[in-house]
Amino acid sequence: MLQIAEKTKQIDFAQVTDFFESVLNFGGAFTVGGMTVNFNLGAILLIALLFWLTRILMRSIKRILLKSSLFKNEDDQLKFAGLFKVIQTFIYIVLFLISLSVLGLDVNGIFTAAAGILLGLGFALKEFLQDTLGYFMLISSKSIESGDVIEVEGVVGKVVELSFGTTKILTRDDKIIIVPNHKLVTQSVYNFTQNHKATRESVSVGVAYNSDVNKVKHILTQIAVSHQLVLSKPEPFVFFEDFGDSSLLFKVSFYTENSFISNQIKSDLRFQIMEAFQKEGINIPYPQRDIHVISKKEEDV
Structure with a gap:
């Protein structure tokens, strides 16, 4: 009985399969422009x-x-x-x-x-496709994000909007520059704030050769520390850079989280340095040249 039932099931399954095959194979053919379509x-x-x-x-x-x-x-x-x-x-x-x-x-x-x-x-659509692809590359790599301070084509600015085809950058002159995304991918771009919020800035100054270098170092350090936008950690430090032609060259370096307005911070420090040096009698020399005039006797004609 079991064998008969199994044979019946096989026959039924084969019939169903044949039926569906016949349905799926149902069709025909016609000719279009000399080509036969099956x-x-x-x-x-x-x-x-x-x-x-x-x-x-x-x-x-x-x-x-x-x-x-x-x-x-x-x-x-x-x-x-x-x-x-x-x-x-x-x-x-x-x-x-x-x-x-x-x-x-x-x-x-x-x-x-x-x-x-x-x-x-x-x-x-070459540039459009490049800008579109550039957007996805910037988003995925996170190399440039809104709020970053960057320098592109010699212009420093803050990224205010990273959009589908272009990126809007606010410059330090309060102007908006619209940069195609493919330029941010294919060109060298300085990102001041990608790794850290704080960036290191510096101000250079020259003093007369008869100046007390330790006193100069102390004044520059104190001025940098006292500025409200200069970070106390890491601490500001002073470099004695070189012996110039007419002055001793110093550079005070400091860290700030306001890189976008670093020019304003540097300007404030220069004002304070000038005022402090004048009070302490430290001179900021300017280049001088000695001209020796050699006179020549007139020859008899």
Whole structure:
């Protein structure tokens, strides 16, 4: 009895399989432009399933990216949505061409033409694509973030907004510079605050050769320590840099967490140094040159 039941199940399963195969193989053929297109229900269902899965995957990727921290404002989200729609359309076109190829159509000519069009678009949108890729590189590497003080193309400024295509930088002159993202990736950029909030700054000054160098060192150190924007740790320190042509060269170095206004701090220190040196009778010399005039007797003509 068990053997008979098993044979019955096998027969039933084979019949079901044959039925589904016959349904999936149901189709026909027709001629378009001299080309024969063979189609069946199985191929059509497979293509439909592929398009459906692609749509779900693209929607999921778009939703995840929009909810992530990559796009911090609505403007960036709108730009990304537009770019993503273009990419999605391109993927659907590729799937459509693959589907035609599966059905037997010769799409080599279409692929060749599409490759030429894409190459032209690539050249036309070169900088846009570079800026877009640069944004993702900056976000992922965290080499530049909002609030960082950077120097690019000789301009020092604070990053106020890192957006989809460009980065806005506020200069020390209270001006906004808009820099394409690809420049921040391809060029050398100084980031003053990436590793630490505090940066080391310095002010140089020269004093007369008859000055008390220890006294000069003490005055410079005290002035730096007394400034409210100079950090007490690490402590300011003084370098005796060199013997100049007309002066002894000193440099006082200090740390501050306000790198963006370091020029103002340096200016304050210079005012205080000038005032302190005048009170202590320490001279700041200026370059002098001695000119020796050699007179020559007139020769008799």
